[in-house]
Amino acid sequence: MLEFGMLLIMIVALVGVVAVYLRGRGSFRPAQGETGTLYVTGVSPRPDDLVGEQFVTITGNVTGPTVQGTVVYGRFAWDVNAWPSIGDLITVVYPAGKPERWQIAHPGARPSLGS
Template sequence: MLEFASLVILTAVLVSLIVFAIRGRHGFRFADPENGTLHVTGVSPRPDALGEQYVTITGNLTGPSVPGTVVYGRFACDTNSWPEIGDFFTVVYPPGKPDRWQISQPG
């Protein structure tokens, strides 16, 4: 009986690892993402270094199922196109989970 239980547990772990490996290879995708708008209310200072640097953005996200939620995120951004307070970005997020937003890529 103990051998059977161990076999079932090992099989479940193996299947889980395979699913995570396949999911990781294809990247994370939203099943049916919602589009929303992020109004930037706070942004980290632009560094003196040139090129791509990390920026932290705080803002108010609104969308079809989100009346207005304060969110934040950290992204890599070129210092020549650093976001500013008052900017608006089109974002996507899983329905009902605005805290998992991503800036929508054009095209």
């Protein structure tokens, strides 16, 4: 009887560990989220004396199928030769109903010109 109890405790513990692991991995899945557009309203200055990727802070409004004009910001590594500017449109993904958790849809892609 003691062996059965220990086996049951070990199985429950294993199921708990697997559940925590899977829940942590699935906290944000862009494939299951919504696709929207970020209209850039602010961007940190482009570094003049540096090359390659540098950090940029972007502020803008995300619009999508279920959200309209939610103000967001984020920090990314960006190539200084393709620095974003105000007015750019960037395709983003975010969990349904949570645009504040946005990510760039294709990190290698560069923004299209807004106007």
